[in-house]
Amino acid sequence: MKKLFLIIGAPGSGKTTDANLIAKRNEELIAHYSTGELLREEMAKGTQLGALIGSFVNEGKLVPLDIVIDTIVSAIKNSDKDIILIDGFPRSVEQMKALDEILKKEPDIKLEAVIEVEVSEETAKERVLGRARGADDNVEVFNNRMKVYLEPLPEIEKFYESKGLLKKINGERGIEEIVDEMEEFIKSKI
Template sequence: MKKLFLIIGAPGSGKTTDAEMIAARNSELIAHYSTGDLLRAEVASESERGKIIDSFISKGLIVPIEIAVDTITSAIKASSADIILFDGYPRSFEQMNELDLFLQKDTSISLISIIEVVVSEKVARERVLGRARGADDDEKVFNNRMKVYTDPLEVIQNFYETKGLLHKINGERTIDAIVDEMEIYIKTKI
């Protein structure tokens, strides 16, 4: 059975970097996937699906649920690792609900925890606009991405808190402190 850890956080919270570092330190045991990276790779392939995804990502909007869930579950099942860190998902009540329904039916994947990397909007803004990787890192798109993240956040937090699965980590410290804490937490759960 695959053990799944979902890692959420605002744009610029460092969730992808944190998960990458933990997976690199434990490559024989843990694999990391980023929803954003998987979707951007599909866009780069210039497939029809990639064009559809791009029409949402380029505006800072959420990709349709069916595409996101299929992308995530396919990556998890194809992984050779039994412990999966998946960042950037869920981003809406609908995505959370769809994944929950999928996991109830498919017993080959078990959701162990959802880890929220908590940063203020000010810190997130400084990080995203400071890195400016592409078209999705300008002020207008950042504002939209932040709204897309924060609007459903309370519902997502409450859902996973009720299930005893939500764990918050302060994302405004040094990267080593954040990664060390997250790695220790994950290892206590496996």
């Protein structure tokens, strides 16, 4: 039985870094996947699916929902670990509902929790603009990414809260404190 933890948070909330650190600390137990990395890896394999994903990515279009979901489910099933952390998913109500439908038909995958790393918009902006890793780390792009994150958030929170799966973690603290709390919570569920 694969135990799945979804980690969501605003751009700059630290969700990818947090999940990476937890997986590194527990590499015999926990696998971590980032949705974007999974899609890029599939493209790099040169498979038919990879070519299809590439055709959307290369045109700057969103990869269709069913392909994103299939890629995630495939990564979970093929992982040699039983505890899976996926960050940055779901990003929309459609993704949330689609994953929920698939999980109902997958007896070998159980969603244990959705962990939301909470940071203020101000903190998120400072972190994203401070890291300036690429062309997308500017105010205009940040504001758009923040809007895309915040619009579906109340519905996503309500959905997972009603199932008793939502855990909020204060992302305004030092990284060690955040990672320790998240890791402790994950371990309490396994």
